[in-house]
Amino acid sequence: MLQKIKKLIFQDVKNENETKKVSVILRLNAIVMCIYFLCLLCTFFVSGEIRLIVWCIPCFCSFAAAFCTTYLNKTDLAVIVSHIVMVCWVIGFIWEFGWDCGAQHFIFVLVVLNFTVCYEKMSWKIVMVLAACALRLLLYVYTNIHEPRCVLDSGTSILFQVINTVFTFTAIAVILLVFARDSQEMEQKLIQYNEKLHRQASVDPLTGLLNRRGIKEYLEKAAADYKSRKIENLSVAIGDIDFFKRVNDTYGHECGDVVLRDIAAVFKENVERCGEVSRWGGEEFLFVFQNLNGDEALTFLEELREKLKKMEIPYKGETIKVTMTFGLGEFDFQRGMDYSINEVDGKLYEGKAAGRDRIVY
Numbered sequence: 001m002l003q004k005i006k007k008l009i010f011q012d013v014k015n016e017n018e019t020k021k022v023s024v025i026l027r028l029n030a031i032v033m034c035i036y037f038l039c040l041l042c043t044f045f046v047s048g049e050i051r052l053i054v055w056c057i058p059c060f061c062s063f064a065a066a067f068c069t070t071y072l073n074k075t076d077l078a079v080i081v082s083h084i085v086m087v088c089w090v091i092g093f094i095w096e097f098g099w100d101c102g103a104q105h106f107i108f109v110l111v112v113l114n115f116t117v118c119y120e121k122m123s124w125k126i127v128m129v130l131a132a133c134a135l136r137l138l139l140y141v142y143t144n145i146h147e148p149r150c151v152l153d154s155g156t157s158i159l160f161q162v163i164n165t166v167f168t169f170t171a172i173a174v175i176l177l178v179f180a181r182d183s184q185e186m187e188q189k190l191i192q193y194n195e196k197l198h199r200q201a202s203v204d205p206l207t208g209l210l211n212r213r214g215i216k217e218y219l220e221k222a223a224a225d226y227k228s229r230k231i232e233n234l235s236v237a238i239g240d241i242d243f244f245k246r247v248n249d250t251y252g253h254e255c256g257d258v259v260l261r262d263i264a265a266v267f268k269e270n271v272e273r274c275g276e277v278s279r280w281g282g283e284e285f286l287f288v289f290q291n292l293n294g295d296e297a298l299t300f301l302e303e304l305r306e307k308l309k310k311m312e313i314p315y316k317g318e319t320i321k322v323t324m325t326f327g328l329g330e331f332d333f334q335r336g337m338d339y340s341i342n343e344v345d346g347k348l349y350e351g352k353a354a355g356r357d358r359i360v361y
Contacts, residue, residue: 009024009027009028009031010024011023011071021178021179022075022078022079022116022117023070023071023075023078024178025113025116025117025175025178025179026066026067026070026078026079026082026113026117027067027070028174028175028178029082029109029113029171029174029175030063030064030066030067030070030082031067032167032170032171032174033059033063033086033167033171034060034063034064034067035167036163036167036171037056037057037059037060037063038060039163039167040052040056040163041053041056041057041060043159043163044056044156049156051096051150052097052150052156055092055093055096059089059092062085062088062089063085065081065085066078066081066082066085069081069082079117079118082113082117083110083113083114086106086109086110086113087110087135089103089106090103090104090106090107090110090135090139091135091139094139094142094143094148095142095148095149096148096149096150097148097149097150097152097160098143098147098148098150098151098152099139099140099143099144100152100157100160100161101148101152101157101160101164102160102161102164102165103164104136104139104140105164105165105168106164106168106171107132107135107136108168108172109168109171109172109175110132111128111129111132112171112172112175112176113175114128114129114132116175116176116178116179201213201214202214202217204278204279206257206260206261206279207260207261207264207279208261208264208268209264209267209268209277209278209279209285210276210277210278210279211278211279212278212280212281214278215276215278215280215286215288218276218278218288219236219288219337220337222234222288222290222331223331223333223336223337225290226331226333227333231290231291232291233289233290233291233292233293233296233330234288234289234290234291234330234331235288235289235292235293235294235296235297235328235329235330235331236286236287236288236289236328236329236330236331236337236340236341236344237286237287237289237297237301237326237327237328237329237344237359238280238284238285238286238287238326238327238341238344238345238348239284239285239287239301239324239325239326239327239348240283240284240285240324240325240326240348240352241259241260241263241283241322241323241324242322242323242324242325242352242356242357243322243356244256244259244282244283244322247259247320247322251315251316251318251320255315255316255320256283258313258315258320259313259315259320259322260279260283262311262313263285263308263311263322263324264279264285266304266307266308266311267285267287267304270303270304270307271287271304274289274290274291274292274300275287275288275289275290275292276288286341287301287326293330294328294329294330294361297328297330298328298359298361301326301328301359302359305323305324305326305357305358305359308322308323308324309321309323309357323356323357324357325348325351325352325356325357325358325359325360326348326351326358326359326360327343327344327345327346327347327348327349327350327351327359327360328344328347328359328360328361329343329344329347329361347360347361348360
């Protein structure tokens with residue numbers, strides 16, 4: 001039963017241009033007000049206050065109608081109806097029972113509703129707040145000039161004030177809880193969306209490795225960590241697949257993509273524990289080794305080069321084998337990261353000129 005009620009209250013709107021949040025806030029506010037008038041009915045039925053009972057019944061029906069309007073997929077209409085019903089019953093109660101009935105407290109609920117369910121400009125919202133303030137002042141002035149039609153005794157007045165205070169705070173709390181929860185969810189979704197966009201912008205779609213943008217951010221952080229002594233050593237390397245053009249020319253670019261993906265998978269599996277690797281461009285890959293000096297990085301790359309040399313990449317009944325050449329060096333803090341990358345790039349071409357399938361350090 002509770003699940004059905006929850007589903008009914010949080011039912012989404014069918015109009016794509018409108019949000020569920022507004023309808024949910026209006027529904028919950030209408031429910032709180034219906035419970036409020038039921039509470040008044042029960043309380044004053046026991047005490048025999050017939051005049052109060054007569055007022056509570058149409059007010060209950062009005063908020064029930066306001067609740068129903070939220071399912072018409074016309075949010076603007078539901079907002080207007082809720083505001084009108086709220087204003088009318090407050091004015092009616094003050095006119096009938098005077099200031100001591102405490103109905104004026106619900107003008108604050110009206111202000112909160114205005115800010116949470118209206119998508120008008122801020123200037124319009126401020127106008128509405130000023131109008132609510134003016135309404136409260138006018139009602140106060142009116143009650144000081146005119147006697148209420150029904151004068152409440154002290155006991156009924158106190159009871160009224162207690163019930164009104166409880167339900168005023170309840171209505172405001174419910175509205176703000178829904179609004180805050182929805183805002184937090186939206187903020188979280190926005191953060192996740194931005195993170196997703198950042199990942200997409202930083203990752204090479206073919207290999208799943210970082211692209212140039214992603215690795216440059218990583219390099220900046222690694223250089224800063226090295227400077228602050230968070231890491232003791234930092235080495236960089238560039239590797240290039242030997243005769244990759246021949247693979248593309250012989251088997252086609254689709255085969256070249258398969259080779260790149262399979263090699264990238266090996267890099268991910270092995271490099272992750274000691275640093276990062278990115279697709280630097282074409283068939284070139286940039287490696288960053290944290291806490292590995294040049295000699296340690298050389299040992300690691302030798303093992304990686306041997307693994308790649310033994311790899312057999314199947315493609316349409318063929319077996320593709322490739323080798324790689326690497327240029328390796330330690331990060332030169334005095335000259336900067338660009339210098340270090342250019343230095344290992346030069347060593348890579350030295351290795352190419354010397355016969356490929358080797359590491360130049």
